[in-house]
Ligand SMILES: Nc1ncnc2c1ncn2[C@@H]1O[C@H](COP(=O)(O)OP(=O)(O)OP(=O)(O)O)[C@@H](O)[C@H]1O
């Protein structure tokens with residue numbers, strides 16, 4: 001390594017490992033030494049999978065990187081080294097240019113996502129499922145486009161009866177694409193870009209868009225506290241949260257419709273302590289309350305987990321995305337559900353007084 005190269009290697013803030021064709025550690029940077037609490041010397045030549053316990057089938061990922069000579073990204077996996085408790089990480093694996101079989105692995109702890117601790121965090125099996133699903137989603141889309149295109153070509157020479165079959169292929173493929181998009185959206189969520197915003201403006205935008213679409217047969221009542229101070233959030237992401245909750249409420253009520261109440265109020269009593277000890281105050285409360293049948297008891301405890309759905313065509317990603325966005329905002333979400341009344345409650349931070357929305 002040249003002096004510059006070695007300076008870059010030492011300065012990389014993410015724990016990084018150089019791995020040979022037999023999955024042994026050739027080199028580890030200082031961030032990796034710190035992450036594992038082991039010296040570079042102690043790590044050298046030891047099998048990578050003996051040093052790190054990773055909750056994802058990474059050996060398969062290594063194999064693919066070596067064969068395809070392309071980088072792979074796997075998000076939301078639990079990684080632990082030595083006796084330390086597992087840390088949620090994003091992992092990047094890249095082929096090392098010019099040295100066959102060697103790969104570069106960087107492990108990036110996702111500290112923000114962890115700050116609110118276990119209560120809202122996605123369970124580890126589900127997390128690695130999402131990492132793998134994200135990878136798969138990307139891979140499936142291309143051949144799927146080929147299948148759809150071929151079915152469309154085929155349909156041109158078919159009788160009406162047979163065309164029903166090709167139409168079915170096209171329609172079902174579209175459904176898969178929508179699902180894959182959702183999986184990818186989940187993995188690609190960017191950190192919130194916070195601004196000082198009025199919660200009622202965000203609720204209104206979500207309400208209007210819901211009323212012309214999926215909630216057309218619902219009655220939506222606004223029960224707002226007009227004196228509610230501004231919040232400090234990523235508007236697009238919070239609107240997405242409101243839309244997902246409104247959509248669930250509308251879907252639970254079914255074709256006969258129902259009533260949704262949007263309730264906002266101020267409550268100073270909710271205080272949380274984040275994992276690093278900083279106290280968090282979440283005085284702004286938003287409740288989205290419907291009069292539908294309530295959460296299905298069998299899944300009530302797990303509705304925030306990905307891929308948990310009580311609906312025939314549900315992907316189960318709506319509430320997982322909601323809980324991830326709220327946790328990225330250092331907020332809190334809870335649900336209280338009995339038949340006839342389901343209330344999702346969001347607790348959000350108040351905008352700092354000196355911040356004027358720049
Ligand atoms: N307001 C509600 N009333 C009754 N059940 C609900 C309500 N909101 C969510 N649920 C239940 O929780 C499940 C999980 O919701 P989630 O939004 O995560 O997934 P989904 O709606 O099934 O699929 P997706 O949102 O990905 O299309 C739903 O399938 C439904 O059974």
Ligand SMILES: [Mg+2]
Nearest residue numbers: 244248318319
């Ligand atoms: Mg949903």
